[in-house]
Amino acid sequence: MRNHLKTLRGERGWSQADLAERLDVTRQTVIALEKGRYDPSLPLAFRISRVFGLPIEQLFDPDED
Template sequence: MKNRIKVLRAEQNITQAELANRVEVSRQTINAIEKGKFDPSLPLAFKIARLFNLKIEDIFQDEE
């Protein structure tokens, strides 16, 4: 699954560790999601979307 987390983090000057802390996961989890190695659970995707004040579809796109 493609995502815009890295871009969104850069725009708001948030580190992986800060984002991880805010959504209550490890920095390694955020890194894996950004690299497309791991797809977030639906609850985690909602947390990330709320943090950036966006809809899930604005952050995550299916790779068709």
């Protein structure tokens, strides 16, 4: 699953550590999410949605495989 977290985070001027703190996860989790190595759980996806103030559909794109 692709996501737009790195772009959205950059638009807000947040570091990976800033986003991790807002999401109550580790910086390593944010790195893995941004690189597409980790798909978030549903509760985490909803937290990400709330932090960015966007619907989940605008944050994540399903793989087209």
